[in-house]
Amino acid sequence: MNDIHLIQEIERYLAGEMSTLEAAAFESKRRTNPEVDQQVVEHQLLVKQLEAFGNRKNLLGKLNAIHEKTDLHDLRAEFAPKTAKIRYMNRRTITAIAAAACVALVTSLSTIAIMQKAAKKSTTAQYESVRRELNNVRASTNEIIEKITPKKGAPLNPGNYGGTCFAINRYGYMLTNRHVIGGADSIYIQNNKGEVFKAISVFEDISSDLAVIRIADSSFRSAALPYSLKPQSVRLGEEVFTMGFPRDEVVYGKGYISAQTGFNGDTITYQVSIPVLPGNSGAPLLDNRGQVVGIIAGRQRASDGIAFAVKSANLKRLLDEMPKESISKKGKKDIKSNTASLEGLNREDQLKKLEDYVYMVKVYKATK
Amino acid sequence: MSNNQHIERDQELLEGLANNDDKSLETIYSDNFPMIYRMVLQNNGSEADAKDLFQESVIILYEKVQEGGFVLTSKLKTYIYAVCRRIWLKKLQGQAWQGSITEELEAITPVEDTIEEAEKRDEQYGIMEKAMSHMGEPCKTILEDYYIHKRSMQEISEKFGYTNSENAKNQKYKCLMRLKKLFFAQYK
Numbered sequence: 001m002n003d004i005h006l007i008q009e010i011e012r013y014l015a016g017e018m019s020t021l022e023a024a025a026f027e028s029k030r031r032t033n034p035e036v037d038q039q040v041v042e043h044q045l046l047v048k049q050l051e052a053f054g055n056r057k058n059l060l061g062k063l064n065a066i067h068e069k070t071d072l073h074d075l076r077a078e079f080a081p082k083t084a085k086i087r088y089m090n091r092r093t094i095t096a097i098a099a100a101a102c103v104a105l106v107t108s109l110s111t112i113a114i115m116q117k118a119a120k121k122s123t124t125a126q127y128e129s130v131r132r133e134l135n136n137v138r139a140s141t142n143e144i145i146e147k148i149t150p151k152k153g154a155p156l157n158p159g160n161y162g163g164t165c166f167a168i169n170r171y172g173y174m175l176t177n178r179h180v181i182g183g184a185d186s187i188y189i190q191n192n193k194g195e196v197f198k199a200i201s202v203f204e205d206i207s208s209d210l211a212v213i214r215i216a217d218s219s220f221r222s223a224a225l226p227y228s229l230k231p232q233s234v235r236l237g238e239e240v241f242t243m244g245f246p247r248d249e250v251v252y253g254k255g256y257i258s259a260q261t262g263f264n265g266d267t268i269t270y271q272v273s274i275p276v277l278p279g280n281s282g283a284p285l286l287d288n289r290g291q292v293v294g295i296i297a298g299r300q301r302a303s304d305g306i307a308f309a310v311k312s313a314n315l316k317r318l319l320d321e322m323p324k325e326s327i328s329k330k331g332k333k334d335i336k337s338n339t340a341s342l343e344g345l346n347r348e349d350q351l352k353k354l355e356d357y358v359y360m361v362k363v364y365k366a367t368k
Numbered sequence: 369m370s371n372n373q374h375i376e377r378d379q380e381l382l383e384g385l386a387n388n389d390d391k392s393l394e395t396i397y398s399d400n401f402p403m404i405y406r407m408v409l410q411n412n413g414s415e416a417d418a419k420d421l422f423q424e425s426v427i428i429l430y431e432k433v434q435e436g437g438f439v440l441t442s443k444l445k446t447y448i449y450a451v452c453r454r455i456w457l458k459k460l461q462g463q464a465w466q467g468s469i470t471e472e473l474e475a476i477t478p479v480e481d482t483i484e485e486a487e488k489r490d491e492q493y494g495i496m497e498k499a500m501s502h503m504g505e506p507c508k509t510i511l512e513d514y515y516i517h518k519r520s521m522q523e524i525s526e527k528f529g530y531t532n533s534e535n536a537k538n539q540k541y542k543c544l545m546r547l548k549k550l551f552f553a554q555y556k
Contacts, residue, residue, distance in 0.1 A: 042548065046552075050511065050515045054516025056430075058516070059393075063393070063397070063423045067397070070398065075402050075405050
């Protein structure tokens with residue numbers, strides 16, 4: 001009851017409904033009694049809050065009413081097509097990206113195709129037979145030919161190729177690459193001393209790219225071979241050396257077996273890391289013991305020091321297959337079952353001995 | 369429209385707002401809502417967000433002008449935009465919204481104080497709302513009628529069927545005391 005009376009007084013005081021006397025009494029009461037003062041402040045605050053609450057509620061109601069009334073259609077429409085536009089733009093972007101991707105795809109695919117084609121071309125081209133075109137010796141040898149076959153339809157414009165061959169027996173049988181002597185009109189071989197012999201092809205095998213030639217003079221005899229054939233395959237990394245005629249002088253090269261297969265996985269050949277040049281074709285590849293393990297046949301054009309050598313097993317097979325008319329049993333036996341070897345010699349002595357059995361091959365072909 | 373005309377028009381609208389003039393409120397609404405709508409929808413918000421945000425800004429403006437002494441330092445449109453932008457940015461940050469905020473939104477605005485004030489008021493509003501919700505009938509309506517709608521005690525006693533206004537008055541005081549208790553229990 002007391003509280004209600006106080007609130008009543010406060011309201012009347014705040015509303016200014018009190019007489020001056022009453023107001024003065026209330027004010028003095030407020031000053032002397034802090035509780036009364038607090039009640040006044042609290043009441044003011046509460047009413048103010050209540051009013052604010054009511055006003056806000058009222059305003060919110062009005063705003064909601066306005067919002068209800070407001071036609072948002074245009075505004076929504078403004079956003080709807082805008083989002084649609086964005087989507088459209090996106091679609092356009094996607095189309096553009098797709099187009100670009102297509103172009104990129106086509107470009108890359110065609111590039112790959114072209115590259116592969118080119119690579120195919122170049123891989124075939126990369127393999128290079130190391131026979132030599134003997135342009136520099138053409139003039140002088142032409143004279144020789146002319147002397148040998150005077151005015152008898154000798155090739156007027158002979159193409160000249162060179163390679164290497166080595167003896168497989170003491171009767172003048174030599175082994176070389178088929179690509180060196182293939183299609184030759186005449187073959188001459190020349191040793192390191194400068195002695196030249198006419199040779200004829202005895203047997204050619206395209207699949208292994210090997211050929212056996214024989215010195216035309218059947219009375220030719222050399223000293224016994226200092227090396228033999230090693231029919232087993234050599235191991236990876238085994239050190240090998242070769243002697244050949246990339247120039248008019250015999251050239252020694254040293255390397256190692258770098259792969260058990262040759263160009264593009266060809267099982268007939270080894271890959272050999274050894275320096276070879278055109279003219280090395282047909283040169284023997286020997287291991288440290290001086291046994292023939294292969295015949296240099298080609299190289300990879302793009303990279304230095306990658307050569308390919310036909311495995312000696314092919315040579316053995318070739319000899320086995322050769323008909324009796326071409327080579328005698330004795331002739332076959334020489335290299336296959338030779339007991340002599342270069343083993344134990346130092347490299348210089350090995351080469352010194354080997355030198356006499358390695359010949360330069362010169363081939364004369366009529367160009368049509 | 370020249371700058372002066374702008375100022376004049378804005379001032380009229382504010383006065384109207386302070387005096388609860390519906391026409392002014394409608395004008396403010398139609399002038400500014402589309403702008404806020406666009407801003408919100410371009411910044412990861414929905415139509416409902418836009419509505420709430422805009423109403424919040426109008427309430428802030430309303431309470432400021434009610435308080436008196438509010439001086440508009442920019443165009444009304446700019447002010448509303450700045451307030452909305454600030455609140456929206458806060459909301460986005462509160463949601464830990466990951467994404468790019470329109471550069472414009474990130475600009476520092478001079479409405480920081482206004483927002484802080486508004487937050488305080490929002491809190492008080494919340495307390496009052498809660499206190500009022502705890503009030504039963506007829507207390508709630510009596511208090512609303514007397515203090516908010518400023519109806520006379522005569523009207524109220526007639527409405528609620530009190531035999532005389534003195535009884536109604538007593539009832540009102542009782543109600544007010546209850547509200548006071550509820551309100552100050554929350555209000556520090």
